[in-house]
Amino acid sequence: MxxxxxxxxxxxxxxxxxxxxxxxxxxxxxxxxxxxxxxxxxxxxxxxxxxxxxxxxxxxxxxxxxxxxxxxxxxxxxxxxxxxxxxxxxxxxPPITIGLISAGVKFKPVFPDFVSLLGEEIPVIEYVTPGGGKIREKV
The missing domain is CATH 3.40.225.10 (Class II aldolase/adducin N-terminal domain)
Structure with missing residues (x-):
C-alpha cells in the first residue's frame, strides 16, 4: 500500500x-x-x-x-x-494535444499493433463538464 x-x-x-x-x-x-x-x-x-x-x-x-x-x-x-x-x-x-483536438486535428496510431487495437484513428470523446457523471459514461 x-x-x-x-x-x-x-x-x-x-x-x-x-x-x-x-x-x-x-x-x-x-x-x-x-x-x-x-x-x-x-x-x-x-x-x-x-x-x-x-x-x-x-x-x-x-x-x-x-x-x-x-x-x-x-x-x-x-x-x-x-x-x-x-x-x-x-x-x-496535455496542453498541445488539447489545443490540436480543439482545432479538429485527428490523431492516427503510429504503430501497427495500435492500429489493430484502436482502428485508423485514435478515439476522442467530446468535451464534458468536469466532475459530472457524463465522463464516466463517455469513457
Whole structure:
C-alpha cells in the first residue's frame, strides 16, 4: 500500500515534469485489491505527498481520510468496475494535444499493433463538464 502511494507520487511528479498537464489539471489512481488510491482535489500532481492519496472502497464508494478526492472519482470507479484487468488510470490534459483536438486535428496510431487495437484513428470523446457523471459514461 505505501509502495503504491509512493509510485503514484513518482508518476504524479513525472506527469508534471513532462508537461503532460498544467496546474491542478489531471488525476491519477491505482488499484490495491478492493480499494483504489486517487489524487485529491485541488492539488497539482507534483504536490501530493505519499500520505495524501485518497483511499476509496471500490465496492461501497466509501472515502477514507479528510481530503476530498478528485471530482473525476466516478470515472475512475467506473473504469475499475468495468475492467478488472485495469490497475491504474492516468487522466491528463496535455496542453498541445488539447489545443490540436480543439482545432479538429485527428490523431492516427503510429504503430501497427495500435492500429489493430484502436482502428485508423485514435478515439476522442467530446468535451464534458468536469466532475459530472457524463465522463464516466463517455469513457
Amino acid at each position: 505505501k509502495n503504491l502511494r509512493k509510485k503514484l507520487s513518482y508518476y504524479g511528479n513525472l506527469i508534471i515534469e513532462k508537461k503532460l498537464t498544467a496546474g491542478a489539471g489531471g488525476n491519477i489512481s491505482a488499484r490495491d485489491g478492493k480499494f483504489i488510491y486517487l489524487s485529491p482535489s485541488g492539488f497539482c500532481l507534483d504536490e501530493i505527498k505519499e500520505n495524501q492519496w485518497v483511499k476509496v472502497d471500490l465496492e461501497t464508494g466509501k472515502i477514507y481520510g479528510k481530503l476530498k478526492p478528485t471530482c473525476e472519482i466516478s470515472m475512475h470507479i467506473g473504469i475499475y468496475s468495468a475492467r478488472e484487468d485495469v490497475n491504474a488510470v492516468v487522466h491528463t490534459h
